[in-house]
Amino acid sequence: MADSKEEDTETKLEEIKEMLVGIQNTISVLLTENQNLRQDILELKSALSASRTVTDNLKTQLRKTEKVNDTLKEELDSTRKKLNDQIEESNRLDEIYDELEQYTRKNSLEIIGVPKKEYESNEELVIRVGEALNVEIKPDDIEISHKLKKNTKAVIVKCLSHKVKSRLYK
Secondary structure: OHHHHHHHHHHHHHHHHHHHHHHHHHHHHHHHHHHHHHHHHHHHHHHHHHHHHHHHHHHHHHHHHHHHHHHHHHHHHHHHHHHHHHHHHHHHHHHHHHHHHHHHOOOEEEEEOOOOOOOOOHHHHHHHHHHHOOOOOOHHHEEEEEEOOOOOOEEEEEEOOHHHHHHHHO
């Protein structure tokens, strides 16, 4: 029986020894895996740190770009306002210019349908048109007269006074 107990004990010790070897192998594998995981974690931390640096740089650049964009928007708004003001001023000046041009033409009239070379001068034409309309026109009443274009039958007459022109129209 003693041998049987010793054999049982030896068997149990062998089993325990095998178990301990298995545990040691498992621990060794776990330690290796743990070391690999630590290395992976360190690499991930390093990559994360680099990513944070890049992200921070991008955020800084974005803020700068947003400031520049805001400044450019303000400049664009200011430029648009100036342009609109200049357009309004230009339109106002165009109207004034048109009024002035109309005023300078206030003593002028256009005679259309004059046969070519029917009269010696344009002044003679204006005087004869006046006679036809029973309006007395003297050469002194005409400031200037000329044909519009060489091949047209129109004459422009600028009278010295608006009264002379009005008499012809009436």
